[in-house]
Amino acid sequence: MVSQAGGVLLVETIRKIGLDQAISAALTPWRKPRTMHDPGKVLLDVALAVALGGDCLADVGMLRADSAVFGPVASDPTVSRLIDTLAASGKRALTALRQARAQVREYVWGLAGDAAPDSAGQVIVDLEGVLVLAHSEKQDAAATWKKTFGHHPLMGFVDHGRGGSGEPVVGLLRPGNAGSNTAADHVEAARLALKQLPKKYRRGRQTLIRTDSGGGTHEFVDWLSARGRWLSYSVGMTITDAMHAAVLKVPASAWTPAVEPDGEIRDGAWVAELDGDCLKGWPTGIRLIVRKERPHPGAQLRFTDADGMRLTCFATNTKNAPIAALELRHRQRARAEDRIRAARATGLRNLPLHDAAQNQIWLEIVQIALDLLAWMPLLALTGQARRWEPRRLRLRLFSAAAQLVTTGRRRILRFARHWPWADVITDALQRLTALPNPG
Numbered sequence: 001m002v003s004q005a006g007g008v009l010l011v012e013t014i015r016k017i018g019l020d021q022a023i024s025a026a027l028t029p030w031r032k033p034r035t036m037h038d039p040g041k042v043l044l045d046v047a048l049a050v051a052l053g054g055d056c057l058a059d060v061g062m063l064r065a066d067s068a069v070f071g072p073v074a075s076d077p078t079v080s081r082l083i084d085t086l087a088a089s090g091k092r093a094l095t096a097l098r099q100a101r102a103q104v105r106e107y108v109w110g111l112a113g114d115a116a117p118d119s120a121g122q123v124i125v126d127l128e129g130v131l132v133l134a135h136s137e138k139q140d141a142a143a144t145w146k147k148t149f150g151h152h153p154l155m156g157f158v159d160h161g162r163g164g165s166g167e168p169v170v171g172l173l174r175p176g177n178a179g180s181n182t183a184a185d186h187v188e189a190a191r192l193a194l195k196q197l198p199k200k201y202r203r204g205r206q207t208l209i210r211t212d213s214g215g216g217t218h219e220f221v222d223w224l225s226a227r228g229r230w231l232s233y234s235v236g237m238t239i240t241d242a243m244h245a246a247v248l249k250v251p252a253s254a255w256t257p258a259v260e261p262d263g264e265i266r267d268g269a270w271v272a273e274l275d276g277d278c279l280k281g282w283p284t285g286i287r288l289i290v291r292k293e294r295p296h297p298g299a300q301l302r303f304t305d306a307d308g309m310r311l312t313c314f315a316t317n318t319k320n321a322p323i324a325a326l327e328l329r330h331r332q333r334a335r336a337e338d339r340i341r342a343a344r345a346t347g348l349r350n351l352p353l354h355d356a357a358q359n360q361i362w363l364e365i366v367q368i369a370l371d372l373l374a375w376m377p378l379l380a381l382t383g384q385a386r387r388w389e390p391r392r393l394r395l396r397l398f399s400a401a402a403q404l405v406t407t408g409r410r411r412i413l414r415f416a417r418h419w420p421w422a423d424v425i426t427d428a429l430q431r432l433t434a435l436p437n438p439g
Contacts, residue, residue: 001403005400010372051370057083097368132348138354150351152176170190183218183220234330242277289316292311397428
């Protein structure tokens, strides 16, 4: 009997997309002569354990217990030594891992076809900060703006739209006291995120960068608008006194009802476009759009609100589009919160190591695990199953047990017929099997 037999979906995904070959080739400089374990296989085993629910290096033990399915797994000391070695290599190891992930990402999107994130001709990247608590004196752990203690990574995710989830493209580890609106960090995160995309999306209007008000700084918007990049953006803005005064001057006839994704009018919400002094000093082509909405019952108004309405504002450089559609597109940035929740459930609840360089490697491992949890549904699942978050995937698919039978020089996994989602597992395996082998 094999526990966590549903994890074979991730194993087969790794093989079919060539992630094992790419990571092994990237980590070749760190493989010692006559060593038994390939560093790429060791790192992928940790990522696979994290994808299955692990939250520390020692959790590769769950794979070691079922080596007939997951292959030979290195010992805990070997895993720890590899992480120390990669951490000591600094940016060299990080660059190698990121280049391998970018290479595989482009291949996966090609396999996905119409289901790929770029099938509509535009890629949307959401940047979002996340607080990771620390319960010990880890390097760079500091007091956060929420009066907690830990780290403040800046994450980036490619949005798969309403029919899918999302995949990570950047994880920038920062101290706990890092600012939410530090322009240099947003520029660095956006630069790293763009390198993860296929080359044709690394500049131009077909790539949209979305952020909350933390990205609404002159320096970051100037960088996005710089000649040679011409990226599209939709960034939240902090409402200033000038904006507040301009909102009060907007006539009633200038407010347009906000809309829902299905095209229906959003009850109690309106949008309008501001101009004039509010745009002085900002790049040419910027549009400032404000939304007013009745607050939810029990919500407290802020001093920036007006006439009993909650005010929010964002800036974009998208032209020839109705402001209601632009506001809906920016509001859908809330899906990044779902990606953060999935990341917390996949190794980002805490950073288990002490040194900052080690935890940055851990953050890359978490991103590889999240990649697998996004790519496997993208290639193998259909319908509502494509939107299942990590916890549901683990409960319904990965935790399924099976009997391993060896016959005729073949190994067969027999899942219990009474398992409610056995057909989902077998259908997904058939789709993966039908994919061409890499190379």
